[in-house]
Amino acid sequence: MQTFRTPTTSLKEKQRREREELIIQAAEEVLQEKGYYETSMDEIAARVGIAKGTIYTHFPGKEELVLAIFKRDMQTFIEGIDDVIGAEPTPSAKLEALLRFSYTGFFSKQTRLLSSMYNGVDMKRMLAEKGGCLRELWESLVSHVTKLLEEGKAAGELNSSIPTKVMLFSFFSLFSPKSYDHLLLGEDLSHEDLVKYLWRIYFNGIANHETT
Amino acid sequence: MQTFRTPTTSLKEKQRREREELIIQAAEEVLQEKGYYETSMDEIAARVGIAKGTIYTHFPGKEELVLAIFKRDMQTFIEGIDDVIGAEPTPSAKLEALLRFSYTGFFSKQTRLLSSMYNGVDMKRMLAEKGGCLRELWESLVSHVTKLLEEGKAAGELNSSIPTKVMLFSFFSLFSPKSYDHLLLGEDLSHEDLVKYLWRIYFNGIANHETT
Amino acid sequence: MQTFRTPTTSLKEKQRREREELIIQAAEEVLQEKGYYETSMDEIAARVGIAKGTIYTHFPGKEELVLAIFKRDMQTFIEGIDDVIGAEPTPSAKLEALLRFSYTGFFSKQTRLLSSMYNGVDMKRMLAEKGGCLRELWESLVSHVTKLLEEGKAAGELNSSIPTKVMLFSFFSLFSPKSYDHLLLGEDLSHEDLVKYLWRIYFNGIANHETT
Amino acid sequence: MQTFRTPTTSLKEKQRREREELIIQAAEEVLQEKGYYETSMDEIAARVGIAKGTIYTHFPGKEELVLAIFKRDMQTFIEGIDDVIGAEPTPSAKLEALLRFSYTGFFSKQTRLLSSMYNGVDMKRMLAEKGGCLRELWESLVSHVTKLLEEGKAAGELNSSIPTKVMLFSFFSLFSPKSYDHLLLGEDLSHEDLVKYLWRIYFNGIANHETT
């Protein structure tokens, strides 16, 4: 009996995961468009085409749903990092690739969502209360970049007289969600170009200019 | 008679303003701590020690209260700019002073609130709907900084091959609210030092490195 | 001293009464336009050009103010009756004059306000709770009309087989406020003509048609 | 499967309708007792024994609830008209039946509520804003009665020298809500008798008395 059951369970389980995926996608959409507080469980359910109660069979509540999204996006992002920077030869090239990846890559949308969610005062409490393993993810990301920066310093590419922490902070600043982006940048600058220039500024800022 | 009347009026008016100031301060506090949506009129009133209805004799509604705070803080900030940068000799020194001002000056708290309020999806709508003269303030700030950047280019201090818009964007990125500041920076770095390094990075990033 | 004081007191008292009159007039206006619940003390005070609190030195509260108006209008109306019907020779002529008076006379506005206030469920409670001497006024009015009807019957003008009470009820029905008046009547019928026809219907309805 | 499903759906739907009916009944009660403004959603919910929020799953808001009641009662009344007057031979008999119907029939309560709701300044605005199809209902009623009156004139039953509009107005006056009914009529007159007399008065008033 078990042998028959297992595939059945798997099927159901598969459908269940598919639906969960749909919920997450819908939630991401609405969160992106309206932000946490203007996002209602009703609208998410409506976009998926399921009943509101069904969401609660997948997630214990709104906060948990959002945290799950947050976590998943973060994981996806972190998992993508290695692929992206693997091919690059130097630490600084890796950092540049990372910046480009987050602005232009397949996950640019998630990146922006992540970033906009991470800011926003409400998140603080949620992360503190129910953050769970998120801290680990965050630290993994931080240590990744920290390592790159320190390798850059060791390789003589980056300026050793600037604390790594500040470089880190400065690097993450480039990702900040800026709802006023368009106000500052207008429309006639592609993300590609923006990244190019941002990197130039940032790299020049942290580069080791010593002439040996 | 007028001579007696005027001070009387002034007294009441003074008390009124004091109360309004208290409301604004309490609101700023709560907004900083909890963000727009988690801030309730009840809590603001409770912190001031007044009845909820009293707030409505000073501000037509929650949105207007928040926008008033936003506007006031922005005005204060902009008004402070001239004093801060006036004494500086060069465009880049002025920019550095501006950065330092916003991080360490008397208004650093407001600056942070401003920045954290400006992001957040809800603000977008509010600014669009009831922004009123806020757009002007914003543009005044932007044009201020733009002017400095262009003067810096003209003076040969700044790199003309980087679009001013990107420099602007990059500059404002440094102000972005980062609720994770402490996570990246730890506690052993003063704001003074942080600004020093940030400016070094930013200035190196945008500086004109040509050797004539 | 008293002899000097008295006129002073009278002057103040006079001013007080003038203001009270202004309050009442303003309140009548707003009540007519917006009804009891949409009428705010603020608006009344604003129309008079005084502070809201001042109204409370004249009337203990909103209900009392409205009841005072109600009472005053009713008294004025009742006081006017004798003048209006005095000149008429017969009971039915008196009734007709009364009807015309209330529709077209100087007090038609008050009459309509009265009528519209008397209906409206809220009034019931107010009259029950704080009606005070209003009952007497009402009964005075009722007995006035009742007397006319009975005199008409006695004089052979009116149909004795219809209970006076029903005639009374029917008579008062003609005064009912009908916000849909204009819907039914259109614009091309003067109040004069309307009264003329209404009276014809009513009188024919209650007349004694017996041919002796 | 469908055969099982349908009744299930029906059951839920049935319960929903029953609940809605209870809400409407409770609302009618409170409206009758207290009028629109003194009626709170809380009280309606309490009388039904449900949570306040539940009302909002049936009606979008207070105004809509009241308008729905208004509309429903009006429809019920209008739908009942044909049954009531169908059996009557002449236009005037039909009018009499209509009057009796509204005073004594099954719907006398609704009729009174309708009438008392239609007056009241607040209704004017609501009807203007969200009246929707109510205007049509009202006009259907008016045209019904107008037709009867004109048929009566054509048949020589009614007095052609009185404008139909005035007859109409006069007829509707008989329905006006009179919270002072009992003050005028006392208790010893049944609605049956009242209608009998009212009709006598009204009919005599509008009848064609010409002797051919």
Added chain:
DNA sequence: AATGAATGAGGGTTCATTCAT
């Protein structure tokens, strides 16, 4: 397991009334 109607705490807002000036 999915549904969606019901729940009810909580939010913003209004306004008659009070009271210190």
Added chain:
DNA sequence: TATGAATGAACCCTCATTCAT
């Protein structure tokens, strides 16, 4: 005495969550 800012109870409405079906 007149003022009008302050009060706070009461209102309508929303929406995350629950639960009977």
